[in-house]
Amino acid sequence: MNDWSWDCNPSQEYITDGLPPGVVAEVERLVTELAALGNEAPKVGRPIDREGGLREFDILGGRGFISFLAAPRRECVYIRDITWYG
Structure with a gap:
């Protein structure tokens, strides 16, 4: 178990x-x-081909993706954007 959490940046709304x-x-x-x-x-x-920085991860079978930043110093994953093709 680790102490990592997640948050939205900017706001979740x-x-x-x-x-x-x-x-x-x-x-x-x-x-x-x-x-x-x-x-x-x-x-x-x-x-x-590298780690760190802004990352992308497919969601729902490639119908969209999330952009996130994993910040080891803050032990947090920040959602930066959600792209949804529908």
Whole structure:
């Protein structure tokens, strides 16, 4: 178990505005799992040739993706954007 958490930056209202509730629930589930990875979170998603920095991870079978930043110093995964193709 680790002490990592997740948050939205900017606010959750801004990032999730207009998205279906099911998409928001799936994103929250995935980000909870990313936070559970702890120090391995900066290695998940794209780009695959390096770790750290802004990352992308597909959601719901490629119908969208999340952009996130895993910050080891703060032990937090920050959701930066959700792109939903519908």
